Amino acid sequence: MLEIKFVRQNLAAVQQSLATRGDKTDWTAFNQADQQRTTILAEIEQLRHSRNVASEQIAQLKREGVDAEQKMAEMRSVGDRIKALEKDLIEHEENLKTILLSIPNIPHASVPVGQNAEDNPVVKTIGHPPAFGFEPKGHWDIGESLGILDFGRAAQITGARFPLYLGAGARLERALINFMLDIHTLEHGYTETLPPFIVNRQSMTNTGQLPKFEADLFKLENWDYFLIPTAEVPVTNIHAGDTLPEERLPLYYTAYTPCFRSEAGSYGKDTRGLIRQHQFNKVELVKFAAPETSYDELESLLHNAETILERLGLAYRVIALCTGDMGFSAAKTYDIEVWMPAQGVYREISSCSNFEDFQARRANIRFKRKGQKGTQLVHTLNGSGLAVGRTVAALLENYQQADGSVIIPEALRPYMGGKDRIA
């Protein structure tokens, strides 16, 4: 959520900036609701003031044993007027809030302007795609013929777009989770968390999934609860409502969670394999930082995620998302894309964003500077470190051998019971 005062005072600039993201806010409705709210609020406050004064006088009169009936009668009508105005006010405030909650974040000045994914510039490309003396197979073929992935049986259990890992495949998934968590906790200083996988409506609203994107979420029947689409939601909400002392910043958290996405409207894309599933595992990185450091923190967060790919020896590149391709809450986003030999393309495996104070305002996450009055909103950041299913897919494809086996990269072997190959 943007600060209403800021929007009001910089309306033209805000509109111009959001236009680069293809935003469709109804600014007339916004202005109207805002102005009416201000007018009504001013009157209410004035009336409440006179009521407060009168109440004090009534108390005084009663103490002196003087009759206060006249004053009380007078205040009865004031009270009625306040009540009526308050009803009005709530209506306008709700309008305003609905609009405000649906306005995306303002892109950082360094974000390239563009329409869609094709306009995302490549920031850097690391490593070299492996050369094969044969036609590399898709990870779904490799996985199914090794007996470590079975999408048919997963469909029997649930439906399309759910994974079933078996044997070394399940072990590989678990190994990667531990591998990633160990690096982030032991080397990068993140605190490990294991949050709820189901969250309430408020938490979803705080991080920006709601109110606009309810269709992408799985909702529980008879509960106002949702399956998390990413650990970002529960982990960011750890500090919802908190005022943190400055010394505690920056805070780093990591979490392994499954993620659930209904991916409404994505049918037909990536129908094979692990790339686009309704349920997948992810190790997430979340940071809370002071505003002046948040862009440095974004860079280091990105490096933390990159480290995993480097250790696994996977080729990847980093792209900067352009204004038209960024997510709703982000002020700036880097995507890491891993090389997928079967299709010969780089595929997203991590997304690292700085949300600035957009989520913090919604979730009311503040910090207090020593010796300074008042509080300030923190900046929140997060990134995948990494999407585990897609990492498995990349490993299978990049380390496949002519005989159909798959080499396990050295760094992962301790997590695979010393195994160096899946055959």
Place this chain on the structure above:
RNA sequence: GGAGAGAUGGCCGAGUCGGUCGAAGGCGCUCGCCUGCUAAGCGAGUGUGUGAGGAAACUUGCACCGAGGGUUCGAAUCCCUCUCUCUCCGCCA
């Protein structure tokens, strides 16, 4: 699932029959004084949000005592609903 208790400022904790309560007292913290150092002592200050005025210090309106609603001229205090926490019972991994 059943029965009961509770939710107040950074923390502990008071709030009487609703009125001078944004909230006693203590702890903590900040500043000052004092003390050879430390400790103790003394004095002052010490919530958040939002609006107005001011360069600022600050002054001032409104709101906030788990959340929402109600009663009332007036609610931290009374009533209702919800949420959460704790205790006991049941059930269960």
